[in-house]
Amino acid sequence: MAVLSLRVFDWHRYIPLTWTHIAKQTLHFGEQKRTTASLLHKLTTAADEGSLELSCVRCKKYVQEPNRSANLTRCLLEKKCPIDEQSVGLEKVISSLHDMGFSDAHISDLLNMQPSTNPQQLLDIVSELILLGLNPEPVYVALKKSPQLLKLPLAQMKKRSSYLRKLGLGEGKLKRVIHGCPEIFTMRQQDIDGIVGVLKEKCLFTVQQVTEILHRCPCVLQEDPGELEYKFQYAYFRMGIKHQDVVKTEFLQFSIAKIKQRHIYLERLGRYQTPDKKGQTQILNPLLKEILRVSEAEFVAKTACSSAEEFEVFKKLLAREEEKESECGMSDDESTSLDKDEDEEFFDGRD
Numbered sequence: 349m350a351v352l353s354l355r356v357f358d359w360h361r362y363i364p365l366t367w368t369h370i371a372k373q374t375l376h377f378g379e380q381k382r383t384t385a386s387l388l389h390k391l392t393t394a395a396d397e398g399s400l401e402l403s404c405v406r407c408k409k410y411v412q413e414p415n416r417s418a419n420l421t422r423c424l425l426e427k428k429c430p431i432d433e434q435s436v437g438l439e440k441v442i443s444s445l446h447d448m449g450f451s452d453a454h455i456s457d458l459l460n461m462q463p464s465t466n467p468q469q470l471l472d473i474v475s476e477l478i479l480l481g482l483n484p485e486p487v488y489v490a491l492k493k494s495p496q497l498l499k500l501p502l503a504q505m506k507k508r509s510s511y512l513r514k515l516g517l518g519e520g521k522l523k524r525v526i527h528g529c530p531e532i533f534t535m536r537q538q539d540i541d542g543i544v545g546v547l548k549e550k551c552l553f554t555v556q557q558v559t560e561i562l563h564r565c566p567c568v569l570q571e572d573p574g575e576l577e578y579k580f581q582y583a584y585f586r587m588g589i590k591h592q593d594v595v596k597t598e599f600l601q602f603s604i605a606k607i608k609q610r611h612i613y614l615e616r617l618g619r620y621q622t623p624d625k626k627g628q629t630q631i632l633n634p635l636l637k638e639i640l641r642v643s644e645a646e647f648v649a650k651t652a653c654s655s656a657e658e659f660e661v662f663k664k665l666l667a668r669e670e671e672k673e674s675e676c677g678m679s680d681d682e683s684t685s686l687d688k689d690e691d692e693e694f695f696d697g698r699d
Contacts, residue, residue, distance in 0.1 A: 437467065437468060438467045441467040441468060441470065441471045442455060444471055444475075445458070445471065445474065448474070448475075448478055448484055449483070449484040450474075450484045450488065451484075454484065454488045457488070457492065458470060458474070458488065458491065461491060461492065461495040461498060462495050462496075462498045462499060465498045465499060469498065469499075469502070470498055472502045472505075473491075473497060473498055473500065473502070473505055474487055474491075476502070476505050476506060476509055477490070477526075479509070480509055480512065480513075480517075480518055480522050481518055481521070481522060481523075482522060482523055482526065483523075486523045486526060486527065487526075489526075489527060490526040490527065490530045493527075493530050494530040494531060494533075494534070496534060497530065497533055497534065500533060500534065505533065508532075508533050508537075511537070511540075512525075512532070515544070515558070515559055515562060516555075516556070516559035516563075517559065517562060517563065521559075521563050524563060524564070524566060525562060525563060525566040527566075528565075528566035528567055529566040529567060529569050529570060531569075531570065532566070532569055535569065539569075540569060542573045543568060543569055543571070543573060543576065544558060544562075545573075546573045546576055546577050547561060547568075547576075550577045550580075551577065551580045551591075552591070553591060553595070554591075557591060557592075557595050560595050561594075561595055561600060564595070564598045564601070565598050565600045565601035567601055568600050568601070575604065576600070578604065579599075579600060579604050579607070580594065580600070582604065582607065582608070583599055583607075586611070586622060587611055587620075587622065588622045588623035588627065588629075589636070590627075593636070597636040597637065597640075597641075599636065599640070602640050606640065607640065608666070609662075609663055609666060610639050610640065610647060610651075610652075611639065612666060613652060613654075613659060613662050613666075614634070614639065614651070614652055616662075617652060617654065618631070619631070619633075619634065619651075619652065619653075620633050620634065620639075621633060634651050638650070638651045639651060644656075644659070
């Protein structure tokens with residue numbers, strides 16, 4: 349009986365502490381509620397003025413705290429006011445962006461990219477990009493590079509996303525495409541179809557190869573279809589490069605001017621030879637990466653075994669040939685003969 353009395357006494361001794369803890373939590377909750385209202389008011393006021401000043405979002409103090417959405421809101425707002433529907437919606441957008449993995453700094457910049465854009469519109473566009481397999485960082489980079497994406501109608505964004513999936517550009521493959529050509533979402537559908545049509549019908553790439561080209565060389569989407577076809581023909585007929593090598597070496601990402609300058613220079617030096625129908629050559633051609641994927645200085649010194657001065661003279665001669673070819677409408681072989689004597693003098697004069 350004495351033991352039971354002691355236990356009852358001990359239980360009553362802890363009651364004051366419990367109620368004290370609850371009271372503190374209640375006061376803390378009330379303070380949080382008032383803070384949220386204050387934050388939302390300032391954010392709404394800033395949005396009405398056309399710009400959100402969110403520089404303090406980057407404060408380490410807030411990033412380290414657990415409730416990131418509340419922290420961001422607390423950092424944005426100061427004055428107290430009733431929480432209206434628009435403010436609540438903005439708070440939900442900020443919370444959703446946090447859940448997707450965006451940092452406070454990223455959210456701050458996203459809200460400032462197009463101040464006139466409805467926050468829900470921003471969230472819809474971001475969500476669509478995330479669904480395509482992109483991570484928060486590539487999405488942020490793409491929107492920073494092309495903020496006009498935030499103004500796209502959601503229906504258009506969904507339609508283009510569906511088209512990109514049909515091309516095989518999904519599940520993470522879109523990261524490089526978005527980085528190299530974020531305009532893929534704002535381009536006219538007929539322009540994209542034109543490029544895809546050239547690759548499939550004119551250049552005879554397979555569906556899988558077209559997907560790889562768009563993934564590896566997204567810049568082709570902004571090229572003129574005729575020039576893209578000519579670039580492939582030059583690779584296939586003049587340089588003897590097969591389809592799979594065009595894809596593997598990312599050949600189509602380089603400008604035709606750079607390709608012709610380096611290829612013809614090596615050819616006239618006797619260091620490159622077009623393969624015959626069996627794919628054989630009498631000399632060992634340098635690898636494409638040694639021709640195109642190196643700096644000009646490295647190309648001249650290591651691949652061509654020449655000098656920078658000689659290459660500069662050659663580029664001027666080649667430009668003259670092409671200018672005369674354009675004026676006269678001659679073929680490559682005919683135009684080459686125009687400066688035959690000058691070329692012979694230039695190359696014969698080499699050590």
